[in-house]
Amino acid sequence: MAKLGLFVVGLLHVGLQIVAAEKLELVYQWTQLRDGNKRPATQNVVFSNDSVNNTEETFNAYGNLPMGVTHHKGFLYVTIPRRRPGIPATLNVIDMAANPSINDPTLMPYPNLLVNTLRADSVADPKRIVSVYRTQVDRCDRLWFVDTGYLEYPGGAVQVQRPALWVIDLNVHRSVRRFEIPPEMVEFGFGIPNIEVDVDASDCGRAYAYMPDYEERQLYVYGLSEGRMWRFEHNYFSFEPRYGDFNVARQRFTWYDGIFSVAVGGRWRESSTERTVYLHAMASVSEIAVSNRILQNETLANLGNAVYGRAFLHLGPRGPNTQSSSHAYDPTTGVLFYAEVNRNSIGCWNTNKPFDPDNHGIVHLDNEEMIYPADLRIDRDGDLWVISNRLPIWIYSKLNRTAVNYRIWRQSAFKAAAGTICE
Numbered sequence: 001m002a003k004l005g006l007f008v009v010g011l012l013h014v015g016l017q018i019v020a021a022e023k024l025e026l027v028y029q030w031t032q033l034r035d036g037n038k039r040p041a042t043q044n045v046v047f048s049n050d051s052v053n054n055t056e057e058t059f060n061a062y063g064n065l066p067m068g069v070t071h072h073k074g075f076l077y078v079t080i081p082r083r084r085p086g087i088p089a090t091l092n093v094i095d096m097a098a099n100p101s102i103n104d105p106t107l108m109p110y111p112n113l114l115v116n117t118l119r120a121d122s123v124a125d126p127k128r129i130v131s132v133y134r135t136q137v138d139r140c141d142r143l144w145f146v147d148t149g150y151l152e153y154p155g156g157a158v159q160v161q162r163p164a165l166w167v168i169d170l171n172v173h174r175s176v177r178r179f180e181i182p183p184e185m186v187e188f189g190f191g192i193p194n195i196e197v198d199v200d201a202s203d204c205g206r207a208y209a210y211m212p213d214y215e216e217r218q219l220y221v222y223g224l225s226e227g228r229m230w231r232f233e234h235n236y237f238s239f240e241p242r243y244g245d246f247n248v249a250r251q252r253f254t255w256y257d258g259i260f261s262v263a264v265g266g267r268w269r270e271s272s273t274e275r276t277v278y279l280h281a282m283a284s285v286s287e288i289a290v291s292n293r294i295l296q297n298e299t300l301a302n303l304g305n306a307v308y309g310r311a312f313l314h315l316g317p318r319g320p321n322t323q324s325s326s327h328a329y330d331p332t333t334g335v336l337f338y339a340e341v342n343r344n345s346i347g348c349w350n351t352n353k354p355f356d357p358d359n360h361g362i363v364h365l366d367n368e369e370m371i372y373p374a375d376l377r378i379d380r381d382g383d384l385w386v387i388s389n390r391l392p393i394w395i396y397s398k399l400n401r402t403a404v405n406y407r408i409w410r411q412s413a414f415k416a417a418a419g420t421i422c423e
């Protein structure tokens with residue numbers, strides 16, 4: 001009895017110190033996306049009134065798999081990459097004020113339907129967007145993304161046009177930059193799944209986009225003021241052979257995806273101006289770090305890997321089953337959050353602590369509702385946004401079309417880290 005008493009007292013004592021970790025909150029969910037034109041009562045993909053010729057394509061509900069989510073001032077930018085025919089818009093927005101219910105929020109083509117509509121003749125059209133995986137919003141109210149220009153249709157992939165980096169000013173809903181990625185950088189754009197933006201603290205004109213290519217295992221950098229793109233190559237951008245085996249929701253598969261996500265972190269060592277950039281491959285459990293001054297140096301990039309190779313630091317493994325799609329850094333807490341696709345979880349590491357698997361924690365794990373967190377962003381208010389979409393079931397089996405398959409989550413980074421090892 002004495003022992004038990006001690007145990008209880010000890011437990012209470014510990015309990016007083018712990019601030020309960022708050023899991024992510026469900027914001028929106030869908031079973032399948034629906035065609036707003038035909039079923040207005042339950043619409044969630046809305047065709048606008050633009051007189052758009054979209055005759056050759058009929059809406060394909062199953063093919064509309066949402067992939068990326070970025071929040072900005074009450075609007076959620078949601079992408080649907082064109083991996084099947086029948087997708088009316090690859091870039092969409094949810095007006096949160098107009099969608100108070102958690103179920104079936106309406107997606108509206110962004111900036112409009114015409115820009116998102118495929119030309120029936122498949123001719124390149126720089127005014128249109130073909131396929132987008134993920135987006136990023138910077139502190140200057142600009143939406144950045146790569147249009148891969150590529151239709152990944154099974155049995156009939158088509159490069160409609162050159163992949164291009166887009167920058168849209170969200171205050172006026174106009175494109176302020178469109179940069180075609182030249183063939184010297186990469187032949188096809190379908191391996192560019194993600195983007196991170198690094199903006200100068202006082203000058204919106206000085207901004208850099210970091211774009212990983214999991215297929216070619218390269219990292220492209222675009223300088224907004226330079227108006228040019230350069231690239232880095234490194235063995236650390238490759239997949240790790242021992243970590244290519246995935247087991248998600250009873251689907252077992254092997255992936256070879258290389259560099260997949262880039263996150264701008266805090267200070268690089270003692271420097272007040274340089275920042276640490278974190279990156280990782282998808283089929284990998286390792287994290288890499290490099291100074292943003294390296295990435296922003298076009299001259300250095302052109303000198304080749306033999307010159308810059310050692311500037312990329314291999315921090316080590318994060319822990320078992322921590323393969324991650326997107327990750328993002330919260331400047332207030334100093335915590336890096338990971339969307340962990342191989343264990344249906346959101347993970348974390350406080351960058352003020354040594355990089356070690358023991359210092360990596362789990363914020364949220366759910367083997368039913370958090371299957372395949374495909375994207376993770378942190379907005380300017382310090383809120384974490386996640387979309388989960390059950391992608392492996394969609395690819396290797398069949399989604400249950402009457403179950404909830406797609407979910408958007410939110411939590412303040414501070415609350416998410418509280419009570420975990422990342423506090």
Ligand SMILES: *[C@@H]1O[C@H](CO)[C@@H](O)[C@H](O)[C@H]1NC(C)=O
Binds near residue numbers: 047049
């Ligand atoms: C379509 O046009 C009508 C009349 O111009 C307008 O009231 C309605 O809001 C428009 N719908 C969309 C989805 O833009």
Ligand SMILES: *[C@@H]1O[C@H](CO)[C@@H](O)[C@H](O)[C@H]1NC(C)=O
Binds near residue numbers: 051052053
């Ligand atoms: C739509 O297609 C028809 C037939 O191909 C053509 O006559 C018409 O001008 C097109 N409308 C627009 C708005 O492109």
Ligand SMILES: *[C@@H]1O[C@H](CO)[C@@H](O)[C@H](O)[C@H]1NC(C)=O
Binds near residue numbers: 293297299300
């Ligand atoms: C860029 O790299 C080159 C080659 O290492 C170096 O000479 C130059 O000083 C660097 N520029 C900056 C701004 O760091």
Ligand SMILES: *[C@@H]1O[C@H](CO)[C@@H](O)[C@H](O)[C@H]1NC(C)=O
Binds near residue numbers: 401
């Ligand atoms: C599909 O999901 C619905 C709703 O959750 C459930 O009732 C049904 O049993 C599921 N079907 C299968 C085959 O699992």
